[in-house]
Amino acid sequence: MISLSGRGRKDRKTQCPLTFVIVGGSIAGLACAFALGRAGHRVIVLEKGDAESHSSCTRAIRSPPNMSRILQGWGLHEKLRQVMVRADCTVLRIGQTGEKIGLFRFHEQIMQALGAEVLFFPYGQLWQELYKAAVDVGASIRFNSTVTGVTSSRASKPCVVLSDGTEVSGDLVIGADGNSGMSRRCVLGGTDESGIVDRRSIFSLEVPMKELEDRKELRALTEASNWDIWLGDGGCIHGHPSVGTYLYSHGYQMNFMLPDASQDVSGEDWECQYPVQGIVRHLEGYTPSLRDLVSCATGAVSVRYIRRDRLSSFSDDNDTLILVGDAAHNLPPNSTQNVALALEDATTLGNLLWRLRSQTQLSMFLGIFDELRLPRSAEVFRSEHEKHEFLSLPYGPLQKMRDEGLRIAMQKELLDWDEADEEYLRSNWEEYIRMFDYDASEAVDDWWSKWGSLMDAHSSNGD
Ligand SMILES: Cc1cc2nc3c(=O)[nH]c(=O)nc-3n(C[C@H](O)[C@H](O)[C@H](O)COP(=O)(O)OP(=O)(O)OC[C@H]3O[C@@H](n4cnc5c(N)ncnc54)[C@H](O)[C@@H]3O)c2cc1C
Numbered sequence: 001m002i003s004l005s006g007r008g009r010k011d012r013k014t015q016c017p018l019t020f021v022i023v024g025g026s027i028a029g030l031a032c033a034f035a036l037g038r039a040g041h042r043v044i045v046l047e048k049g050d051a052e053s054h055s056s057c058t059r060a061i062r063s064p065p066n067m068s069r070i071l072q073g074w075g076l077h078e079k080l081r082q083v084m085v086r087a088d089c090t091v092l093r094i095g096q097t098g099e100k101i102g103l104f105r106f107h108e109q110i111m112q113a114l115g116a117e118v119l120f121f122p123y124g125q126l127w128q129e130l131y132k133a134a135v136d137v138g139a140s141i142r143f144n145s146t147v148t149g150v151t152s153s154r155a156s157k158p159c160v161v162l163s164d165g166t167e168v169s170g171d172l173v174i175g176a177d178g179n180s181g182m183s184r185r186c187v188l189g190g191t192d193e194s195g196i197v198d199r200r201s202i203f204s205l206e207v208p209m210k211e212l213e214d215r216k217e218l219r220a221l222t223e224a225s226n227w228d229i230w231l232g233d234g235g236c237i238h239g240h241p242s243v244g245t246y247l248y249s250h251g252y253q254m255n256f257m258l259p260d261a262s263q264d265v266s267g268e269d270w271e272c273q274y275p276v277q278g279i280v281r282h283l284e285g286y287t288p289s290l291r292d293l294v295s296c297a298t299g300a301v302s303v304r305y306i307r308r309d310r311l312s313s314f315s316d317d318n319d320t321l322i323l324v325g326d327a328a329h330n331l332p333p334n335s336t337q338n339v340a341l342a343l344e345d346a347t348t349l350g351n352l353l354w355r356l357r358s359q360t361q362l363s364m365f366l367g368i369f370d371e372l373r374l375p376r377s378a379e380v381f382r383s384e385h386e387k388h389e390f391l392s393l394p395y396g397p398l399q400k401m402r403d404e405g406l407r408i409a410m411q412k413e414l415l416d417w418d419e420a421d422e423e424y425l426r427s428n429w430e431e432y433i434r435m436f437d438y439d440a441s442e443a444v445d446d447w448w449s450k451w452g453s454l455m456d457a458h459s460s461n462g463d
């Protein structure tokens with residue numbers, strides 16, 4: 001069912017080193033800096049914030065197997081081991097009562113076949129490891145550098161302009177500046193996208209373990225490696241350990257998707273602080289113990305999601321700027337696959353661009369990037385949106401059907417892997433396998449084994 005061939009690759013370097021200017025030094029920017037530096041290219045990263053605001057962020061992110069495998073291949077899994085928690089299962093509960101109605105186990109057998117696990121660890125730790133890895137391969141990372149525009153034409157090299165008027169030029173600009181960054185506008189020829197403001201607001205906070213020490217009922221949550229989801233009226237709450245030593249957690253991460261809270265939520269980035277008591281006020285329909293848990297948090301952030309049209313290409317018309325990460329995929333914040341897609345983009349670029357033999361091939365390589373990443377991006381976008389809707393159904397007939405279906409499925413899931421109904425497991429896992437088994441590096445290798453020789457022949461014939 002799951003092919004494991006081709007995983008774990010050796011470094012390979014280009015014969016034609018180019019200069020890449022990356023706008024944005026969060027996960028996508030640093031991951032691309034590492035992958036391209038490792039492929040033998042020169043990289044400059046321009047980040048508007050400072051290192052401290054990234055490295056000190058303790059909120060947890062989720063790493064699905066398709067991402068955990070990339071971290072293994074890059075040697076970062078081992079470095080994050082001290083702070084990661086491995087997820088055992090997803091547990092779905094009724095928000096009002098806490099009643100458990102759904103269970104989805106990350107069976108040992110499936111995880112072994114996938115060659116990686118679902119993990120939780122802090123954003124800041126991943127950022128630090130990527131930063132070190134990028135610097136080690138020679139990337140230059142400049143903080144407090146806000147990019148205000150990109151100038152490009154087919155005739156000359158692209159150049160980014162900083163807010164202090166400085167210009168930085170390279171052979172290709174990589175837009176890793178997130179959902180609301182200026183790179184996306186540049187790819188769309190300067191047009192502002194309006195998009196649809198999502199009716200649900202996202203909030204995120206971490207409850208430190210020390211706050212839970214005297215509260216036995218709440219502490220029990222952090223002692224299991226579960227990914228808990230409480231289903232509410234038109235929204236839901238996710239909770240899972242945030243940082244740990246592989247099996248034992250030291251904190252509890254909570255992410256909220258709440259309806260009709262958007263009036264006071266402004267930004268699309270992760271910079272807007274939000275009062276914890278403000279979130280508690282939106283939790284009327286949830287069990288008092290959840291409200292108690294949230295009250296233990298010391299601070300929270302809010303993020304707004306604006307859903308934009310899908311792009312038909314990730315590069316601009318002049319092939320001087322390409323989008324990666326949230327700038328390209330526009331997934332809802334806090335989805336399972338945001339960070340994973342950023343790492344997949346970086347892996348794809350790295351595995352493509354070490355093969356570059358001349359600068360004239362660059363446009364063709366951007367075409368291959370589109371060919372590989374557009375379908376993957378569309379599939380993940382669809383899957384994440386379906387989950388988003390499924391988990392935030394308003395109370396009514398559809399929600400009742402969902403809950404009943406989950407209860408029935410849980411009875412089957414409670415059986416051991418060997419006893420469980422094969423058809424049930426297949427139907428339950430099919431979608432997840434498609435998301436989790438994707439191997440970005442293997443996708444490039446497969447493409448190249450079919451078309452690479454034609455590409456090289458085409459290039460040596462003078463394009
Ligand atoms: C500090 C921080 C904390 C986060 N915390 C969480 C979290 O708790 N949970 C979660 O699910 N996701 C979080 N995210 C988002 C998560 O990193 C992304 O969804 C995912 O990793 C894809 O990352 P990205 O690099 O494409 O986009 P982003 O992470 O949004 O990064 C975009 C980067 O571009 C920079 N930038 C924007 N405009 C400019 C400009 N004009 N010039 C230069 N730089 C610019 C921003 O400062 C930012 O560092 C956080 C992001 C940041 C930056």
